[in-house]
Amino acid sequence: MLDQLETLTETAQAQLAQLESGDALAAWHGHYIGRKGELTQLLRRVSELPPAQRPTFGQRANQLKQALEAAYEQKASAIKAAELEKSLTEGSLDVTLPGRPVSRGRLHPSNQTLRRIYQIWAEMGFQIYRSRDVETDEMNFQLLNFPPHHPAREMQDTFYTTNPDVLLRTHTSPGQIRAMRDFYPEPIRVILPGMCYRNEQITARSEIQFHQVEGLAVGPNIRFSDLKGTLINFARRLYGEGRPVRFRASHFPFTEPSAEVDVQCFLCDGKGCRLCKYTGWLEICGCGMVHPTVLRNGGYDPEKVSGFAFGMGPERITMLRHGIEDIRYFWGNDLRFLEQF
Ligand code: PHE
Numbered sequence: 486m487l488d489q490l491e492t493l494t495e496t497a498q499a500q501l502a503q504l505e506s507g508d509a510l511a512a513w514h515g516h517y518i519g520r521k522g523e524l525t526q527l528l529r530r531v532s533e534l535p536p537a538q539r540p541t542f543g544q545r546a547n548q549l550k551q552a553l554e555a556a557y558e559q560k561a562s563a564i565k566a567a568e569l570e571k572s573l574t575e576g577s578l579d580v581t582l583p584g585r586p587v588s589r590g591r592l593h594p595s596n597q598t599l600r601r602i603y604q605i606w607a608e609m610g611f612q613i614y615r616s617r618d619v620e621t622d623e624m625n626f627q628l629l630n631f632p633p634h635h636p637a638r639e640m641q642d643t644f645y646t647t648n649p650d651v652l653l654r655t656h657t658s659p660g661q662i663r664a665m666r667d668f669y670p671e672p673i674r675v676i677l678p679g680m681c682y683r684n685e686q687i688t689a690r691s692e693i694q695f696h697q698v699e700g701l702a703v704g705p706n707i708r709f710s711d712l713k714g715t716l717i718n719f720a721r722r723l724y725g726e727g728r729p730v731r732f733r734a735s736h737f738p739f740t741e742p743s744a745e746v747d748v749q750c751f752l753c754d755g756k757g758c759r760l761c762k763y764t765g766w767l768e769i770c771g772c773g774m775v776h777p778t779v780l781r782n783g784g785y786d787p788e789k790v791s792g793f794a795f796g797m798g799p800e801r802i803t804m805l806r807h808g809i810e811d812i813r814y815f816w817g818n819d820l821r822f823l824e825q826f
Contacts, residue, residue: 740773
């Protein structure tokens with residue numbers, strides 16, 4: 486039985502030397518020195534020996550078993566190291582390579598300005614009212630006091646659909662009528678942002694599509710001084726506390742009286758430069774008191790309520806702010822332009 490023990494151990498050692506994988510090693514362990522392994526079973530048979538031989542056998546058996554166990558541990562760590570080495574070279578993962586940069590999207594410059602504008606008007610208590618891009622001639626012109634064939638229509642060359650009564654809005658002002666009809670008889674304090682369309686020659690200064698942010702306030706006792714105070718407040722929030730603002734008389738068919746608002750040029754502080762075309766002022770919006778006819782068209786009684794309205798162009802505001810000289814960049818989708826904001 487002692488011979489059997491020696492032979493078994495030799496075979497086991499020889500086999501162990503050949504092993505190359507963790508799986509084979511586990512099988513080997515089970516086969517020889519595991520709970521049901523051959524060596525383990527042989528050790529249990531010590532009782533079959535005559536008592537005199539038992540101590541010698543037991544001693545030798547324990548020696549051999551310990552030797553096998555030590556060899557097993559050694560082999561196990563060798564295999565583990567080899568497998569790690571293999572996965573490092575075969576996967577050829579170079580952990581020192583820099584990662585690929587993740588390119589981040591960002592807001593279009595117009596949307597950045599729009600959000601800033603929304604924020605300021607929200608702080609001043611104005612809600613956003615969404616109106617439609619496709620309008621009727623009636624809403625876009627007639628109800629705003631542009632009769633058919635009125636020359637003021639020519640200032641806003643229009644995109645018509647195949648139906649000449651249906652068009653792309655040339656300004657956000659038709660939203661005034663829709664908001665009034667929606668809110669009547671409640672007082673109104675809204676801004677109406679959106680895209681407008683004009684069938685014009687595309688140049689550095691004019692595009693066929695652009696945003697406007699319209700504003701409308703309707704209620705009892707709204708006066709021109711409220712319009713002035715509100716727009717001055719807005720301009721201070723957008724352009725800074727000390728920036729002078731002025732109102733110039735102007736004309737729109739749907740407001741009376743009408744005005745245009747200028748802020749002092751923030752590039753030259755009013756001294757005159759290329760940005761302000763040497764006037765010292767930058768025009769930022771058109772405005773006026775809502776014309777009584779327009780109030781009536783919206784359902785309100787001009788004897789009981791009054792209102793003011795204004796309209797500003799976020800692209801123009803963005804151009805002034807960043808010194809962008811050509812409006813065509815806005816819809817050119819050139820990343821070299823867009824990535825700068
Ligand atoms: N709708 C005018 C335009 O397109 C701007 C405006 C809005 C003027 C509201 C006065 C009041 O130019």
